[in-house]
Amino acid sequence: MEIRIKKVRQFSIVMITLVYTNWCLDINKPDPIFDAFAIAGTTVKLPCSPAQQAQLKPQLILWYKEPHKTPFLSLNIDSLKNGATEELNKPRFMIDSSNTFPGDLYVFNASENDSGIYRCRLDYAKDPTIHIRHNMTVIDPPRQPILSFESQIHTAKSIFIEENGSLTMTCEASGGPSAVQVIWLKNGEVLDSVMEVDNFNVRVNTLHIGYLSRDYDGLVLECRVVMLHDIIVGRRRIQLNLYLSPLEIEVEANVTSFQANKGYNISCTVKGSYPAPNISWWTGADQVLETFYQVLDSTKLSVSTIVLYPTPYDNGKMLTCRAINPNVPVAVIEDSLKLHVTYKPITILTLGQSFDISNIKEGDDIFLDCFVRANPPFHRLQWSLNGSTLNHSVQHGVIMSNQSLVLRNLTKLYTGSYVCSALNNEGEGVSNEFEIRVQYIPLCSVTNTVTVTVAGGDLVNLTCTAEAFPDQLSFNWSLSPLGQDSRSGRTSIPGATVVVDGRTSILTYRPIDVLSDYGIVFCLASNKMGNMKRPCAFNVTKEGIPNSPSGCLLLNPANKILKVICSDKNLPPNTTFYLELYEIETMKLIYNKTNTVPHFIVPGITPETKVSAGMLD
Known part of the structure; x- marks a missing residue:
């Protein structure tokens, strides 16, 4: 047992180790003896105060160590009361x-040299003398125990082990008497208590x-070295700290629906892990890198927070919080939240797969597809060309079906930038601009015949401009002279020079002869799509010659009859009028006639025939 005492004169508080067997004094038995066991290096107390004589005060107390007959310490109570100095102390010995x-x-x-039989003698004034004997055995203890873990001496006060694992630890003590035991306590x-020697x-x-459950976390194990009668002569304590896998995880958000590109605070709480787990966030297979992490070690609670800016492409994905204790890598837990992201429509405009954007020609049929991604679904889809809204019109070849735009029998009017747009409750989404260039044969930029009056012998410059795509053009100039029978066709223009600049060609020549150099000059432009169906026409007249009729109309009411009616306003009297009629496809002269009035009736012309008329006065 261990006994603590207060101050004993000049000595400080000391630790007393003493074990008695049968400590019970019977004054009726002579010379009682008690076994006492003490540990070397400690302070030992041998009692000399029988309970049966507690009401009596001895006059003299003597201590002997047998077999010596002379006391080695004595205490005279009467002298002590009078302040006399007694022999109370010797080195390492003292009477209390x-x-x-x-x-x-x-x-x-x-x-160990102090072992032996000690006798206390108490002399009373009237009562018989009492002797108390102690057989004290001082034992040299074994050395302090040594702990080993995984074949290595472990000196720290704690040890870290994986949860659900096992522990094997040895405690060894050497030296001391044979009765020493090494035991483990919890x-x-x-x-x-099983040991080997x-x-x-x-x-x-x-x-x-064999199995370290979570209950072992923080548990203190003690290896204790004990001797006879449970005297503790050495001990080592070690605390078990378990690497704990996370038990619970929860993702929390304040909303159930998210707007695209808006920030939201979302937290993930992990409980039960030690040390704090590694927490990661994922949207689908993509990791979210910017997070805020807070650890509350006292409760094995960890909180990770992110500010999520969901994109439209996150809609329907799982936002996952994943926790793993790096010391228990097999224990991974996660919690997920399905993202419902609302956003305005995302629209992409493309040409139908079967069409070649570089080879769209006049007369072709094509279609455009508008791919829309929206949440909530869109409730309006709109098409525009060059900024102007397109309307469904089968008559004009504009057909809108679901999310497709069909364009039939294309003309150059369909050339331009197309856009589709979709609208939902989150707003309007406008697609990319898709450019369509319709290839067509050249067209003269001027629809009417241009009259040019030239003084005799002057140079004349005729400018011919064509609209076309592609605009890599070639030009051919010809003259239908006044003095030549139109049925003989057109002629080249002697001495003429031609300059071509892109879509424009300029002809320069000097008309001299009234009959051969004046008349209708034609400019025919061509590209890879073909020739102009109606060439540009210039009526080159000599100054002083009447102007051409104006306000001409071509009428084809029925019965294969074409009427050509012009105005003779501002023309002198007795004017003779000449009519030449050409087929546009071949520019072949199919009819010519003279008349005194600018009115002509041409038989055999059907409504399907495409013609070009020229009239001179």
Whole structure:
């Protein structure tokens, strides 16, 4: 047992280790003797105050160590009361005179040489003398125990082990008497008392715990070295700290629906992990890198927070919070939240797969597809060309079906930039601009015949401009002279020079002869799509010659009859009028006639025939 005492004169508080067997004094039996066991190096107290004589005060107390007959310490109570100095102390020995019942012997820093029988003699004034004998055995203890873990000496006060794992730890003590035991305790209860002793008097107790549940976390194990009568002569304590896998995880958000590109605080709480887990966030297979992490170690609680800016492409994805304790890598837990992201429509405009954007020609049929991604679904889809809204019109070849735009029998009017747009409750989404260039044969930029009056012998410059795509053009100039029968066709223009600049061609020549150099000059432009169906026409007249009729109309009411009616306003009287009629496809002269009035009736012309008329006065 361990006993603590207060100050004993000049000595500080000391630790007393002493074990008695049968400590019960019977004054009716002579020379009682008590076995006492003490540990070397400690302070020993040998009592000398029988309870049966507590009401009596001895006059003289003497201490002997047998077989010596002379006391080595004495205490005269009467002299002590009168302030006399008694022989109370010797090196490492002292009689306690401070208690109500003085006489106890203290042995400081006891050693094996102090072992033996000690006798206390109490002399009373009237009562018989009492002798109390102590057979004190001072034992040299074994060395302090050594702990080993995984074949390595472990000196720290704690150890870290994976949860659900196992523990094997040895405690060994060497030296001391043969009765020494090495035992393991948990919460003061014996856990393992089986030990082995080798030839070198080393005692080893191997503790094995096959399954370390979470309940073992923080548990203090004690290896204790004890001797006879449970004297503790050495101990080592070690605390078990478990690497704990996370138990619970929860993702929390304040909303159930998210707007695209708006920030939202979302938290993930992980419970039960030690040390704090690694927490990561994922949207689908993509990791979210910017997070805020807070650890509350006292409760094994970890909180990770992100500010999420969801994109339209996150809609329907799982936002996942994943926790893993790096020391328990097999224990991974996660919680997920399905993202419902609302956003305005995302629209993409493309040409139908079967069409070649570089080879769209006049007369072709094509279609455009508008791919729309929207949440909530769109409720309006609109098409525009060059900024102007297109309307569904089968008559004009504009057909809108679901999310497609069909364009039939294309003309150059369909050339331009197309856009589709979709509208939902989040707003309007406008697609990319898609450019369509319709290839067509050249068209003269001027629809009417241009009259040019030239003084005799002057140069004339005729400018011919064509609209076309592609605009890599070639030009051909010809003249239908006044003095030549139109049925003989057109002629080249002698001495003429031609300059071509892109879509424009300029002809320069000097008309001299009225009959051969004046008349209708034609400019025919061509590209890879073909020739102009109606060439540009210039009526080159000599100054002083009447102007051409104006306000001409071509009428084809029925019965294969074409009427050509012009105005003779501002023309002199007695004017003769000439009519030439050409087929546009071949520019072949199919009719010519003269008349005194600008009115002609041409038979045999059907409504399907495409013609070009020229009239001179």
